[in-house]
Amino acid sequence: MEQLEHLGLSIQKQIDNAVFTATNDDGMLFYWIDHPQGKALISAYGAHIVSYHPYNQDEQLWLSQTSALDGSAPIRGGVPICWPWFGNTRQPNHGYARTQIWQLGSIETNDQHSVLTLQLTEQDIATSEFKFLLECQFTVGQTLSIKLTTTNRDNHPIEIAGALHSYFATDRDSVQVSGMGQTFLDKTQNFAEQTQTKFSLDEETDRLYTHPEHALLLTHGDGRKLKLSHQGEDVVVIWNPGDTKAATIADIHPDGAKEYLCVEAVRTQTPVTLMPAQSFTLMQQLTPTA
Numbered sequence: 356m357e358q359l360e361h362l363g364l365s366i367q368k369q370i371d372n373a374v375f376t377a378t379n380d381d382g383m384l385f386y387w388i389d390h391p392q393g394k395a396l397i398s399a400y401g402a403h404i405v406s407y408h409p410y411n412q413d414e415q416l417w418l419s420q421t422s423a424l425d426g427s428a429p430i431r432g433g434v435p436i437c438w439p440w441f442g443n444t445r446q447p448n449h450g451y452a453r454t455q456i457w458q459l460g461s462i463e464t465n466d467q468h469s470v471l472t473l474q475l476t477e478q479d480i481a482t483s484e485f486k487f488l489l490e491c492q493f494t495v496g497q498t499l500s501i502k503l504t505t506t507n508r509d510n511h512p513i514e515i516a517g518a519l520h521s522y523f524a525t526d527r528d529s530v531q532v533s534g535m536g537q538t539f540l541d542k543t544q545n546f547a548e549q550t551q552t553k554f555s556l557d558e559e560t561d562r563l564y565t566h567p568e569h570a571l572l573l574t575h576g577d578g579r580k581l582k583l584s585h586q587g588e589d590v591v592v593i594w595n596p597g598d599t600k601a602a603t604i605a606d607i608h609p610d611g612a613k614e615y616l617c618v619e620a621v622r623t624q625t626p627v628t629l630m631p632a633q634s635f636t637l638m639q640q641l642t643p644t645a
C-alpha cells in the first residue's frame with residue numbers, strides 16, 4: 356500500500372483474490388498483487404515490475420524517484436524487458452517491448468503465490484517485422500519468478516534476443532555477487548575481454564559475463580542474501596553507471612546509482628532462431644533470504 360501511495364496510484368478494481376488494477380494521474384495501468392506471501396506492482400506499460408516485496412523481507416527492486424511513469428520513456432528501475440534485441444545494435448536501445456502497452460493474459464492465485472501473465476503480439480506494434488506472441492509470466496510469492504516466452508507465430512524462422520534487466524535495491528559499494536565466473540567483456544573498453552578473480556566494481560561498470568553459473572548469489576553489505584537463478588541466458592550483465600555518469604542521466608535521482616546494482620539475464624551473443632510455432636523462454640528467479 357505504501358508503494359501505491361508513494362507513486363500516486365489509486366486502486367481501480369479487484370480482479371482476483373489477490374490482484375487489483377490501479378492507475379496513476381497519467382492514466383497508466385498497473386497490477387497490484389497483494390498476496391500474503393509477497394506483494395508486487397507491475398506496469399502494463401512494458402510488462403514492467405517496479406516493486407517486489409516478499410513477506411517479512413525488504414523491497415528487492417530499485418525504482419528511480421525521477422523515472423517517467425507516464426508512458427513517455429522506459430521506466431528506470433524494476434525489471435525492464437529488453438526485446439527483441441539487447442543494447443543498441445538497433446534502435447531503440449534494448450528494443451521496443453519495454454515501451455508498449457501489454458495486455459492481460461491470465462491470473463491465478465493459490466496459497467503460495469499469484470501468477471500474472473501479460474502478453475504482447477505484433478498487433479500491438481505499429482511496425483513489426485514478424486508475427487509473434489510474447490508472454491511475460493510473473494509468479495509472486497516468497498520467490499519471484501519472471502519468465503519471458505517468445506512464440507513464433509509467423510510462417511518463417513525469426514531471430515530474437517533480449518534481457519530481463521533487473522535493478523536490485525542494494526548498497527552498491529558493499530554488495531558482492533558470486534557465481535559470475537572470472538571472464539567478462541567490458542563494454543566501457545570496447546568489449547575487451549577481461550578477467551577478475553575477486554568480484555569488484557569499477558567507477559562505471561558495464562560487463563557481459565561470459566561464463567556465469569545459472570545460479571548466482573548476491574550478498575548485501577549487511578549480510579542479507581538474494582539467490583538468483585537464470586535460464587535461457589548466454590551472458591549475465593552487471594551494470595552500474597557510477598556516480599559521475601549517473602549525474603548526467605536525468606531519470607536517475609541524485610545519488611540513486613549508489614542504491615542499486617543491475618544483474619541482468621541476457622540473451623544476446625547467440626540470438627535464438629525460432630521455427631514457426633516454436634517457443635523460447637528467458638527466465639530469472641529471485642529468492643531473498645534474511
Ligand SMILES: O=P(O)(O)OC[C@H]1O[C@@H](O)[C@H](O)[C@@H](O)[C@@H]1O
Binds near residue numbers: 449520542594
Ligand atoms: O538507459 P537504458 O537504455 O535503459 O540502458 C541502460 C544500460 O543497460 C545495460 O544493460 C547496458 O549494458 C548499458 O550499456 C546501458 O547503458
